[in-house]
Amino acid sequence: MQLFSLSFFLFFFLLNPTPSLSLSSDGLSLLSLKSAVDDAASAFSDWNEDDPNPCRWTGISCMNVSGFSDPRVVGIAISGRNLRGYIPSELGNLFYLRRLNLHGNNFYGSIPVQLFNASSLHSIFLYGNNLSGTLPPAMCQLPRLQNVDFSNNSLSGSIPEGLKKCKQLQRLVVTRNQFSGEIPEGIWPEMENLVQLDLSSNEFNGSIPDDIGELKSLSGTLNLSHNHFTGKIPKSLGNLPETVSFDLRSNNLSGEIPQTGAFANQGPTAFLNNPDLCGFPLQKSCRNPSRSSPEGQSSSPESGTNARKGLSPGLIILISVADAAGVAFIGLIIVYIYWKNRDSQGCSCTGKEKLGSTGRSALCSCLSAHSFQNNDSEMESDKERGGKGAEGDLVAIDKGFSFELDELLRASAYVLGKSGLGIVYKVVLGNGVPVAVRRLGEGGEQRYKEFVAEVQAIGRVKHPNVVKLRAYYWAPDEKLLISDFISNGNLANALRGRSGQPSSSLSWSTRLKIAKGTARGLAYLHECSPRKFVHGDIKPSNILLDNEFQPYISDFGLNRLITITGNNPASSGGFIGGALPYLKSVQPERPNNYKAPEARVANSRPTQKWDVYSFGVVLLELLTGKSPELSSPTTSTSTEVPDLVKWVRKGFEEENPLSDMVDPLLLQEVQAKKEVLAVFHVALACTEGDPELRPRMKTLSENLERIGS
Structure with a gap:
């Protein structure tokens, strides 16, 4: 040496x-x-x-x-x-x-x-x-x-x-x-x-x-x-x-x-x-070569083959014909019951009217154009009325939620915000119940069936940490989504305030509560929802909060709906309930640094691992109090880090003190240091550059639930 x-x-x-x-x-x-x-x-x-x-x-x-x-x-x-x-x-x-x-x-x-x-x-x-x-x-x-x-x-x-x-x-x-x-x-x-x-x-x-x-x-x-x-x-x-x-x-x-x-x-x-x-979870089943024979002895694969060879071609054809006839008979019964139920609704058509290029549809309807439709047979009639020149219907997804379109249009409303996903209004109904109404715009009348299928899939999502879609309205010149109004703004405002300055209202226990609830909602969308949804745009402004700081994931499925309507809803005219065009929350578009690296490639297809990465960036913002969004020179503050993920990873690699990275507002809660460190590790796992190294949301949610419990 x-x-x-x-x-x-x-x-x-x-x-x-x-x-x-x-x-x-x-x-x-x-x-x-x-x-x-x-x-x-x-x-x-x-x-x-x-x-x-x-x-x-x-x-x-x-x-x-x-x-x-x-x-x-x-x-x-x-x-x-x-x-x-x-x-x-x-x-x-x-x-x-x-x-x-x-x-x-x-x-x-x-x-x-x-x-x-x-x-x-x-x-x-x-x-x-x-x-x-x-x-x-x-x-x-x-x-x-x-x-x-x-x-x-x-x-x-x-x-x-x-x-x-x-x-x-x-x-x-x-x-x-x-x-x-x-x-x-x-x-x-x-x-x-x-x-x-x-x-x-x-x-x-x-x-x-x-x-x-x-x-x-x-x-x-x-x-x-x-x-x-x-x-x-x-x-x-x-x-x-x-x-x-x-x-x-x-x-x-x-x-x-x-x-x-x-x-x-x-x-x-x-x-x-x-x-x-x-074997499970693959769709390929494992063959079992040891089936019991009539004598109670296990038969070999060869014996099974010989037994199959014993069926004559004529017998095989006869069995196939019998199966087909049985299926056809059952199908006829189902069709008969369907049409009998449809007729019992008291709706009848007297001719073979078709949609014309002008005028109102001559198709029959059991309910007025401004009523909710609550069963599948009526929904079929809705689909036909969705063609060009038809008057729209307000359709309830939640049967316990009832009001008419005229009431919605007359209600007091004001604009909550505007983005590429449409204008959002707060509308207070006559019974005092507030709802959020998103205006999607005017296009897409030729893709009505796609729109309805997508909205119905969104409406079937029911989770305490996901915003509930209650109804929708379709017409060639107007498309609306009506959902629950969440009363306490969004996580972006809670973290940075409406003025962009740090907020002192979020304690560590509150931030951990928000992280856990958001993870539960995302895990549900990924694993349990009917469509196995990919959100594709997780960020603090899409995480709404109620008065108890319970989080609600919003805006999932909207990118697909915007694609179907095929227009820019933010540029469409018209206002609900006489709302003034005063867009208090409008901000110029910024680069979305919550997106995963692979999501920033043009024409890439959204995956659940996109959401995992974005959720990890949200966790880092909860932990550090720093925003990854690039601001304009006139609004730049010390709370913004253009690449928050790299900044945190560098801090851990260089073993900087935790106090250099964590939000100063959390330093008073000394007892939470171990919990903060544990959440940092979860966030770093979410933001791995290789999507295959990122855990599933189900795993992340389970890991977060153990922290502080």
């Missing part, structure tokens, strides 16, 4: 005949990194050897250590700069170095073994480079190592058995490398603190070790996808915590998917592209 250090200093003196003697030993070691990088002059412009210490250099953090007069280097964070070079072994001389973050560059070569002489290291982030070589077994000599992310490199070789010595390791991420071979058993029971394991997109083969099921601290996603694993899925994986999601896609696994423990919470996506897998 002494010889190694001496050789470095001789090298340094040869390059610098008249070096400054004032620079600390840590600074001299750091200069080796500058020397190892191409175009170092621009990348390390303020790394000056004449400084007494490197603590003011870009990317370097220091702290005072007892027994030393000079502060010592504890962090290196030089990421995302596309630097080309190698990692010098001299960094191992930084004995107090705790965090090494060089991700997002173009470092090549192997990871030097000497690096692990820096015995205080606990976080190493080298992902997104071009490093080669093997996984260094020496890293497990570090007594405090907790976080290792070597993903997106060119590392190869096998997983060393010595990995079991990394007893403090919490996160091991080596996805998108070239690792191969079988994963040895005996490693995982020793790694009792492991929270995240990602071995995806490599060349691993063989069977999945049974003892992976002993990772009791695991959370988030166990990702073994895109490898060459074979054999059956170990039942022991069911012993993992129920909040763990599996990703076993794109392997060569076979047999029946176990149904115990954590397997019960997995969706079909976790097992796709394994041609020989079968």
